[in-house]
Amino acid sequence: xxxxxxxxxxxxxxxxxxxxxxxxxxxxxxxxxxxxxxxxxxxxxxxxxxxxxxxxxxxxxxxxxxxxxxxxxxxxxxxxxxxxxxxxxxxxxxxxxxxxxxxxxxxxxxxxxxxxxxxxxxxxxxxxxxxxxxxxxxxxxxxxxxxxxxxxxxxxxxxxxxxxxxxxxxxxxxxxxxxxxxxxxxxxxxxxxxxxxxxxxx
Amino acid sequence: xxxxxxxxxxxxxxxxxxxxxxxxxxxxxxxxxxxxxxxxxxxxxxxxxxxxxxxxxxxxxxxxxxxxxxxxxxxxxxxxxxxxxxxxxxxxxxxxxxxxxxxxxxxxxxxxxxxxxxxxxxxxxxxxxxxxxxxxxxxxxxxxxxxxxxxxxxxxxxxxxxxxxxxxxxxxxxxxxxxxxxxxxxxxxxxxxxxxxxxxxxxxxxxxxxxxxxxxxxxxxxxxxxxxxxxxxxxxxxxxxxxxxxxxxxxxxxxxxxxxxxxxxxxxxxxxxxxxxxxxxxxxxxxxxxxxxxxxxxxxxxxxxxxxxxxxxxxxxxxxxxxxxxxxxxxxxxxxxxxxxxxxxxxxxxxxxxxxxxxxxxxxxxxxxxxxxxxxxxxxxxxxxxxxxxxxxxxxxxxxxxxxxxxxxxxxxxxxxxxxxxxxxxxxxxxxxxxxxxxxxxxxxxxxxxxxxxxxxx
Numbered sequence: 188x189x190x191x192x193x194x195x196x197x198x199x200x201x202x203x204x205x206x207x208x209x210x211x212x213x214x215x216x217x218x219x220x221x222x223x224x225x226x227x228x229x230x231x232x233x234x235x236x237x238x239x240x241x242x243x244x245x246x247x248x249x250x251x252x253x254x255x256x257x258x259x260x261x262x263x264x265x266x267x268x269x270x271x272x273x274x275x276x277x278x279x280x281x282x283x284x285x286x287x288x289x290x291x292x293x294x295x296x297x298x299x300x301x302x303x304x305x306x307x308x309x310x311x312x313x314x315x316x317x318x319x320x321x322x323x324x325x326x327x328x329x330x331x332x333x334x335x336x337x338x339x340x341x342x343x344x345x346x347x348x349x350x351x352x353x354x355x356x357x358x359x360x361x362x363x364x365x366x367x368x369x370x371x372x373x374x375x376x377x378x379x380x381x382x383x384x385x386x387x388x389x
Numbered sequence: 390x391x392x393x394x395x396x397x398x399x400x401x402x403x404x405x406x407x408x409x410x411x412x413x414x415x416x417x418x419x420x421x422x423x424x425x426x427x428x429x430x431x432x433x434x435x436x437x438x439x440x441x442x443x444x445x446x447x448x449x450x451x452x453x454x455x456x457x458x459x460x461x462x463x464x465x466x467x468x469x470x471x472x473x474x475x476x477x478x479x480x481x482x483x484x485x486x487x488x489x490x491x492x493x494x495x496x497x498x499x500x501x502x503x504x505x506x507x508x509x510x511x512x513x514x515x516x517x518x519x520x521x522x523x524x525x526x527x528x529x530x531x532x533x534x535x536x537x538x539x540x541x542x543x544x545x546x547x548x549x550x551x552x553x554x555x556x557x558x559x560x561x562x563x564x565x566x567x568x569x570x571x572x573x574x575x576x577x578x579x580x581x582x583x584x585x586x587x588x589x590x591x592x593x594x595x596x597x598x599x600x601x602x603x604x605x606x607x608x609x610x611x612x613x614x615x616x617x618x619x620x621x622x623x624x625x626x627x628x629x630x631x632x633x634x635x636x637x638x639x640x641x642x643x644x645x646x647x648x649x650x651x652x653x654x655x656x657x658x659x660x661x662x663x664x665x666x667x668x669x670x671x672x673x674x675x676x677x678x679x680x681x682x683x684x685x686x687x688x689x690x691x692x693x694x695x696x697x698x699x700x701x702x703x704x705x706x707x708x709x710x711x712x713x714x715x716x717x718x719x720x721x722x723x724x725x726x727x728x729x730x731x732x733x734x735x736x737x738x739x740x741x742x743x744x745x746x747x748x749x750x751x752x753x754x755x756x757x758x759x760x761x762x763x764x765x766x767x768x769x770x771x772x773x774x775x776x777x778x779x780x781x782x783x784x785x786x787x788x789x790x791x792x793x794x795x796x797x798x799x800x801x802x803x804x805x806x807x808x809x810x811x812x813x814x815x816x817x818x819x820x821x822x823x824x825x826x827x828x829x830x831x832x833x834x835x836x837x838x839x840x841x842x843x844x845x846x847x
Contacts, residue, residue: 220816220819220845220846221846223819224815224819224842224843224845224846225843225846227818227819227822227842228839228842228843228846230822230825230827231784231827231835231838231839231842232836232839234827235835235836245836249836252836252837252840253836255796256836256839256840256843259843259847260843262847263843263846263847266847299795300795300796301795301796301797301798302796305796305797305798308798343798343800344797344798347798347800385802386802386803387798387800387802
């Protein structure tokens with residue numbers, strides 16, 4: 188997963204990230220376009236933020252969509268920072284994103300909404316990128332917990348924070364725990380998607 | 390086709406030959422097109438009458454359609470062709486075929502020049518009579534032996550040029566029923582509906598980079614050795630090889646003493662385009678192009694497809710999946726009044742653009758293509774308000790084509806193929822943000838489309 192550019196040996200990194208199939212902008216490693224696209228989105232959206240009266244007059248669905256867009260202005264640069272070794276960029280953006288999602292969801296039953304799990308997972312990556320392993324571990328555990336309470340968590344989503352938690356264990360020298368959780372993730376994925384699945388690039 | 394009988398018979402009068410009725414003088418600064426002219430002659434070369442009868446029975450006259458975008462040089466190429474081959478035909482007759490009136494007047498003129506009518510004014514100006522006499526002669530092109538000693542084949546050779554055909558139905562009633570002559574048509578479209586002949590179709594291409602560079606140097610009186618090849622190639626690329634862009638751009642470079650690099654830098658600033666594309670072409674007129682690029686494209690004549698074309702001018706030009714712009718059956722947040730909303734409207738608009746070569750279509754991949762210079766000209770013709778409206782429409786179409794998913798880790802690969810098809814179009818729109826005046830008042834119409842940009846960023 189994201190955030191390990193400096194600690195994974197180069198060959199592994201390349202195999203992990205750079206297979207041709209595995210890219211789509213940030214996901215596709217087209218980093219040069221990410222910030223310009225964010226700027227473009229800001230130019231299109233930010234003037235609207237000033238129209239408080241207009242926003243107040245919109246129905247709840249529109250307001251929610253707008254709020255979600257604004258939260259992406261933290262999620263995307265956070266992910267960009269993770270993938271481009273800019274640890275001072277990723278952490279504040281993911282903190283802000285996580286706070287926004289917490290405020291938004293509160294105690295509402297999540298149904299199948301993965302936002303909280305994604306937020307904790309990405310914040311964990313940002314901590315790990317900043318070499319704060321204990322904080323990272325806590326975040327990945329919270330992400331796993333957030334997925335566990337969903338109505339129908341899919342194996343792909345479940346494997347994301349588990350893989351990252353495995354890496355934290357590995358970096359802390361807790362190799363047995365790392366091996367166990369990696370094995371658990373692999374088993375889960377294989378059960379859901381078959382051997383060597385390509386459902387995602389995880 | 391007219392039901393009037395124009396079949397040859399022995400009572401057809403003989404004509405005074407040679408006869409050369411072409412309302413355009415030869416352009417002594419005509420440039421390039423050597424291979425095209427050769428290809429045209431290979432199809433249109435006059436055959437010995439006996440050969441013609443042997444080889445062309447049932448096929449009609451040799452016909453070539455020279456097609457291409459407005460301003461690419463079809464008429465100029467045809468003019469050069471008739472002057473180069475003036476001596477290869479006994480008669481060359483040119484008609485500007487964009488209106489019924491011009492066709493009728495031209496055939497009156499042909500009848501008079503060929504001396505097929507007597508001197509009575511009533512006969513000389515009778516549209517039906519003159520047309521039938523000309524068509525009769527084209528079917529059986531006899532010489533007028535008086536004062537003209539002729540030792541060749543018993544029948545004359547001729548070339549009839551229908552220039553600038555937009556509506557092929559206008560040719561009904563003027564089409565020669567013959568197996569001996571040659572017909573050259575110029576048209577913006579390929580005229581696929583021309584049913585009474587089996588023509589050779591020759592799409593006229595823009596100049597290639599080397600030809601464009603040579604022409605730019607010639608028009609600016611610059612020395613190739615003193616210029617950077619990369620700068621020359623960049624300006625050549627900007628012109629797209631279109632004569633109607635090469636001439637005014639070269640004139641501007643010369644007049645303002647710009648380097649090619651300076652011109653390319655200026656051009657990247659899109660705010661210069663409206664002025665550039667509306668420039669009176671000056672030097673181009675001397676070369677036989679009496680239009681601005683915008684007017685040559687006949688944008689103002691588009692009845693069904695103007696909005697459609699405007700939207701396409703914001704997308705990546707090389708491969709536009711039709712599912713982006715075919716709006717039938719889709720709901721939109723933005724007001725897109727006037728944009729084709731049903732399958733029928735879409736097909737009509739698309740046909741209009743295809744028929745004037747403003748877009749091309751790959752039927753296998755169901756994608757459209759458009760030239761960059763056309764896009765630049767179309768956007769340049771918009772005022773700022775229209776620019777914002779169309780920009781929002783293009784973004785809306787991309788938004789409604791994007792394969793959104795519920796919020797998740799978004800690392801699944803199943804939607805990447807569709808995203809990859811749409812991505813170049815978002816990149817293109819990003820480059821065109823400069824002239825946009827973003828909306829200040831919030832509406833659902835303005836909130837949703839930018840989502841696609843955020844998705845592309847991820």
